[in-house]
Amino acid sequence: xxxxxxxxxxxxxxxxxxxxxxxxxxxxxxxxxxxxxxxxxxxxxxxxxxxxxxxxxxxxxxxxxxxxxxxxxxxxxxxxxxxxxxxxxxxxxxxxxxxxxxxxxxx
Amino acid sequence: xxxxxxxxxxxxxxxxxxxxxxxxxxxxxxxxxxxxxxxxxxxxxxxxxxxxxxxxxxxxxxxxxxxxxxxxxxxxxxxxxxxxxxxxxxxxxxxxxxxxxxxxxxxxxxxxxxxxxxxxxxxxxxxxxxxxxxxxxxxxxxxxxxxxxxxxxxxx
Amino acid sequence: xxxxxxxxxxxxxxxxxxxxxxxxxxxxxxxxxxxxxxxxxxxxxxxxxxxxxxxxxxxxxxxxxxxxxxxxxxxxxxxxxxxxxxxxxxxxxxxxxxxxxxxxxxxxxxxxxxxxxxxxxxxxxxxxxxxxxxxxxxxxxxxxxxxxxxxxxxxxxxxxxxxxxxxxxxxxxxxxxxxxxxxxxxxxxxxxxxxxxxxxxxxxxxxxxxxxxxxxxxxxxxxxxxxxxxxxxxxxxxxxxxxxxxxxxxxxxxxxxxxxxxxxx
Numbered sequence: 001x002x003x004x005x006x007x008x009x010x011x012x013x014x015x016x017x018x019x020x021x022x023x024x025x026x027x028x029x030x031x032x033x034x035x036x037x038x039x040x041x042x043x044x045x046x047x048x049x050x051x052x053x054x055x056x057x058x059x060x061x062x063x064x065x066x067x068x069x070x071x072x073x074x075x076x077x078x079x080x081x082x083x084x085x086x087x088x089x090x091x092x093x094x095x096x097x098x099x100x101x102x103x104x105x106x107x
Numbered sequence: 108x109x110x111x112x113x114x115x116x117x118x119x120x121x122x123x124x125x126x127x128x129x130x131x132x133x134x135x136x137x138x139x140x141x142x143x144x145x146x147x148x149x150x151x152x153x154x155x156x157x158x159x160x161x162x163x164x165x166x167x168x169x170x171x172x173x174x175x176x177x178x179x180x181x182x183x184x185x186x187x188x189x190x191x192x193x194x195x196x197x198x199x200x201x202x203x204x205x206x207x208x209x210x211x212x213x214x215x216x217x218x219x220x221x222x223x224x225x226x227x228x229x230x231x232x233x234x235x236x237x238x239x240x241x242x243x244x245x246x247x248x249x250x251x252x253x254x255x256x257x258x259x260x261x262x263x
Numbered sequence: 264x265x266x267x268x269x270x271x272x273x274x275x276x277x278x279x280x281x282x283x284x285x286x287x288x289x290x291x292x293x294x295x296x297x298x299x300x301x302x303x304x305x306x307x308x309x310x311x312x313x314x315x316x317x318x319x320x321x322x323x324x325x326x327x328x329x330x331x332x333x334x335x336x337x338x339x340x341x342x343x344x345x346x347x348x349x350x351x352x353x354x355x356x357x358x359x360x361x362x363x364x365x366x367x368x369x370x371x372x373x374x375x376x377x378x379x380x381x382x383x384x385x386x387x388x389x390x391x392x393x394x395x396x397x398x399x400x401x402x403x404x405x406x407x408x409x410x411x412x413x414x415x416x417x418x419x420x421x422x423x424x425x426x427x428x429x430x431x432x433x434x435x436x437x438x439x440x441x442x443x444x445x446x447x448x449x450x451x452x453x454x455x456x457x458x459x460x461x462x463x464x465x466x467x468x469x470x471x472x473x474x475x476x477x478x479x480x481x482x483x484x485x486x487x488x489x490x491x492x493x494x495x496x497x498x499x500x501x502x503x504x505x506x507x508x509x510x511x512x513x514x515x516x517x518x519x520x521x522x523x524x525x526x527x528x
Binding site: 017018028030032036053056057058059060061062063064065066067068069071072073074075076077078080 | 172173174195197200201202204205206207208209210211213214215216218219220221222223224261262
Binding site: 072 | 478
């Protein structure tokens with residue numbers, strides 16, 4: 001089960017700069033840690049996070065073990081048309097996650 | 108006799124040390140390409156200017172597992188002039204590329220906040236490649252403190 | 264670094280050996296004054312993480328807990344919400360009164376234990392493993408409903424023995440470093456161990472997200488970390504020792520506001 005929290009302002013004016021935030025529950029295993037039996041825990045991090053606004057890519061983060069557990073990103077987009085801000089991500093094991101939130105844009 | 112010999116031997120040395128230190132600039136930091144050699148692959152030989160990028164990160168990080176970081180780049184973020192890629196690089200982590208972020212004019216403002224891991228005290232470098240291909244950078248020196256009370260609470 | 268930490272702890276042990284020679288008399292327990300939450304000893308980054316509910320990584324567990332609250336579990340097909348409805352109403356202030364003696368079993372139970380009791384008896388589901396994401400999530404979600412309320416446990420005839428056992432653990436030297444909880448958390452709070460500031464050792468933020476753990480953890484996990492810190496044998500999470508200690512510590516933090524889900528270094 002992939003848990004994520006996203007923050008997209010529900011309303012914005014056209015041309016307004018809006019702050020977007022996302023937090024994903026993920027251990028971001030570095031591949032350098034060992035379990036209690038001394039066995040290496042394989043690397044498994046979210047490696048790609050994509051944000052689309054009304055279908056168009058606006059932000060992408062490629063990451064690895066250098067990003068803290070439960071990755072958190074905060075950035076901006078320019079409000080243009082009403083629609084959806086959609087996130088999708090994938091980890092090293094191929095597990096995918098997605099989350100989206102609507103934004104209503106007024107003139 | 109012994110005392111005077113020791114004193115005689117040590118004095119010139121002691122006098123040299125402050126001189127040697129004085130010759131170093133106040134913020135002695137190797138050039139970016141030496142600090143993070145992976146930058147050579149990223150820039151393919153292009154020059155990197157240390158300007159236009161602002162890197163905010165605590166100078167004294169409480170724990171290397173989670174260090175908040177904010178980067179902003181001085182860019183109008185228009186269709187013709189924007190930040191294309193932003194790299195977060197580490198001097199001493201086992202994997203030097205912390206993240207590679209792709210932006211577009213729709214990003215509106217070239218600024219982001221995230222949380223990184225730092226394996227010990229080191230420099231962190233943020234490098235922006237603009238839409239015209241030029242590279243700009245900023246670096247920060249972070250001290251990562253160790254915990255006094257070792258925690259093995261997860262051992263079953 | 265680890266060795267330096269140990270040396271510092273040893274120094275503490277030596278400093279206080281004269282003050283607190285173990286006596287046969289029961290210790291008269293006291294609360295540290297002024298009573299201060301661990302957040303008051305935390306650095307700016309940790310405080311910022313706890314203050315903003317979106318920034319706080321602990322809130323990911325709350326989000327999951329809210330989902331679990333509404334999901335049917337076990338043979339009964341019941342969810343928590345089937346009986347308890349809206350947790351924001353029914354669970355308000357509840358965690359501030361834990362641990363408490365369960366009327367059915369007459370045993371001291373903490374919130375984790377109470378949740379598992381509900382699972383096994385009412386939902387007819389398997390108990391959740393201590394430190395599992397699910398149990399942490401539900402505990403965090405229920406605990407959140409008491410955020411801002413003062414810790415309020417009552418010591419009475421039913422739980423007095425548990426209280427006294429917990430108190431005795433708190434004041435007993437243990438481990439290779441031979442320190443009792445009181446040495447750090449009553450006598451030296453506010454002082455430094457390397458770059459760590461010693462807190463008063465309250466449970467009010469738990470379950471909490473610790474940077475050191477890179478995840479959420481229970482109060483019992485935090486207590487186990489302290490046992491390891493003094494190189495003592497680690498009691499298992501959910502064990503009677505830790506439950507009794509949890510009760511004593513709740514009494515000791517009486518009046519402090521619940522911060523669940525907290526963030527700590």
